[in-house]
Amino acid sequence: xxxxxxxxxxxxxxxxxxxxxxxxxxxxxxxxxxxxxxxxxxxxxxxxxxxxxxxxxxxxxxxxxxxxxxxxxxxxxxxxxxxxxxxxxxxxxxxxxxxxxxxxxxxxxxxxxxxxxxxxxxxxxxxxxxxxxxxxxxxxxxxxxxxxxxxxxxxxxxxxxxxxxxxxxxxxxxxxxxxxxxxxxxxxxx
Amino acid sequence: xxxxxxxxxxxxxxxxxxxxxxxxxxxxxxxxxxxxxxxxxxxxxxxxxxxxxxxxxxxxxxxxxxxxxxxxxxxxxxxxxxxxxxxxxxxxxxxxxxxxxxxxxxxxxxxxxxxxxxxxxxxxxxxxxxxxxxxxxxxxxxxxxxxxxxxxxxxxxxxxxxxxxxxxxxxxxxxxxxxxxxxxxxxxxx
DNA sequence: AATCGTATAGTAGGATCCGACTAATAGAGG
DNA sequence: CCTCTATTAGTCGGATCCTACTATACGATT
Numbered sequence: 001x002x003x004x005x006x007x008x009x010x011x012x013x014x015x016x017x018x019x020x021x022x023x024x025x026x027x028x029x030x031x032x033x034x035x036x037x038x039x040x041x042x043x044x045x046x047x048x049x050x051x052x053x054x055x056x057x058x059x060x061x062x063x064x065x066x067x068x069x070x071x072x073x074x075x076x077x078x079x080x081x082x083x084x085x086x087x088x089x090x091x092x093x094x095x096x097x098x099x100x101x102x103x104x105x106x107x108x109x110x111x112x113x114x115x116x117x118x119x120x121x122x123x124x125x126x127x128x129x130x131x132x133x134x135x136x137x138x139x140x141x142x143x144x145x146x147x148x149x150x151x152x153x154x155x156x157x158x159x160x161x162x163x164x165x166x167x168x169x170x171x172x173x174x175x176x177x178x179x180x181x182x183x184x185x186x187x188x189x190x
Numbered sequence: 191x192x193x194x195x196x197x198x199x200x201x202x203x204x205x206x207x208x209x210x211x212x213x214x215x216x217x218x219x220x221x222x223x224x225x226x227x228x229x230x231x232x233x234x235x236x237x238x239x240x241x242x243x244x245x246x247x248x249x250x251x252x253x254x255x256x257x258x259x260x261x262x263x264x265x266x267x268x269x270x271x272x273x274x275x276x277x278x279x280x281x282x283x284x285x286x287x288x289x290x291x292x293x294x295x296x297x298x299x300x301x302x303x304x305x306x307x308x309x310x311x312x313x314x315x316x317x318x319x320x321x322x323x324x325x326x327x328x329x330x331x332x333x334x335x336x337x338x339x340x341x342x343x344x345x346x347x348x349x350x351x352x353x354x355x356x357x358x359x360x361x362x363x364x365x366x367x368x369x370x371x372x373x374x375x376x377x378x379x380x
Numbered sequence: 381a382a383t384c385g386t387a388t389a390g391t392a393g394g395a396t397c398c399g400a401c402t403a404a405t406a407g408a409g410g
Numbered sequence: 411c412c413t414c415t416a417t418t419a420g421t422c423g424g425a426t427c428c429t430a431c432t433a434t435a436c437g438a439t440t
Contacts, residue, residue: 009298012299016301025419039297049421051396089305092299095295096317099318101229102294105199105285106352107353113345114345116282131288153379162300162363165362166356173352177352187343198426198427220388236430237426
């Protein structure tokens with residue numbers, strides 16, 4: 001009972017791009033960055049090439065040509081296969097329907113918040129809260145510059161809205177918890 | 191500029207446990223599960239032993255004895271070192287202060303929500319919403335049975351509250367997005 | 381008393397991931 | 411027109427992680 005053959009979500013991003021047109025790996029990465037998809041996918045040149053190879057091995061994409069400009073390394077252009085197209089949609093469907101447990105680092109740290117002591121805990125949370133606020137602003141700016149100006153359909157940036165929503169929630173929890181610590185509403189056992 | 195020597199947050203969990211008393215690896219894992227920390231840390235027997243070894247290699251913990259019960263494999267009991275204690279607190283502080291980009295699978299899928307088409311997207315989101323609601327209820331039940339009954343100090347389960355808060359936020363976003371899709375408030379380009 | 385399921389305890393080997401590196405070209409600045 | 415930096419493009423080796431597996435003990439059931 002082998003799980004899904006390729007599980008890295010970067011693969012999902014690549015499949016999605018190749019639905020538009022064939023590309024070579026480096027172009028996939030830069031296109032994703034241009035479109036601000038680097039918040040939703042971890043784009044790392046190391047794993048990029050591994051992932052492309054793995055997709056090709058499973059027949060979800062295939063090389064269609066190789067080009068060469070000057071003395072630069074040869075670039076292999078890949079295209080989506082029919083198999084890949086089907087897997088793409090099925091995979092998304094599954095990812096949406098079934099929540100999977102993630103283990104964010106913040107949660108790990110919060111588990112031992114007590115170890116910092118009241119003062120330092122409140123301090124650290126306050127610093128985080130500030131950074132979260134700035135991150136939210138940055139994201140709002142991106143949304144304003146794209147969807148806000150009507151240049152990009154909202155659906156194409158919907159995951160950015162989703163990320164913003166969850167950042168805002170984290171921000172709210174953080175502020176509220178600081179208040180409870182400082183206000184004494186949260187007991188602090190030894 | 192060396193990165194942090196051990197980066198897996200499971201290591202953080204282990205350090206935290208060993209602050210109470212020395213334990214052998216299997217006991218660490220089962221204690222964490224008992225305390226419902228398996229929502230905040232990914233506990234996997236494979237990585238457990240790797241992580242313990244890595245912590246020992248860096249001198250954050252050290253073997254203090256080996257015991258044997260019957261013909262079972264020998265168990266090595268580890269204790270926290272002073273170095274480990276310091277790193278523990280410093281690590282938590284850093285994790286709290288500095289948000290790091292996580293890349294939840296859901297966000298990846300939402301990035302290509304368009305590929306499902308209106309109907310199917312709303313459907314899939316609705317299924318997720320249902321599961322999220324059930325998860326929230328489960329968590330509330332755990333909180334009621336522990337903190338609610340006064341048997342466990344609230345600070346010891348604070349990360350569960352945090353996780354609940356973020357699940358609720360995701361839940362809300364999901365419901366709201368379903369409504370926008372079904373109500374036509376969200377444009378659906380080809 | 382033989383069998384079944386579950387808890388205890390850990391190992392081995394491969395898949396995956398990633399940081400650090402190489403190397404060529406284009407364009408900016410002096 | 412020469413150097414410097416940024417961008418383009420990709421490789422490589424090792425660290426990490428996890429799945430699947432081994433093996434014993436113990437209580438309950440037939």
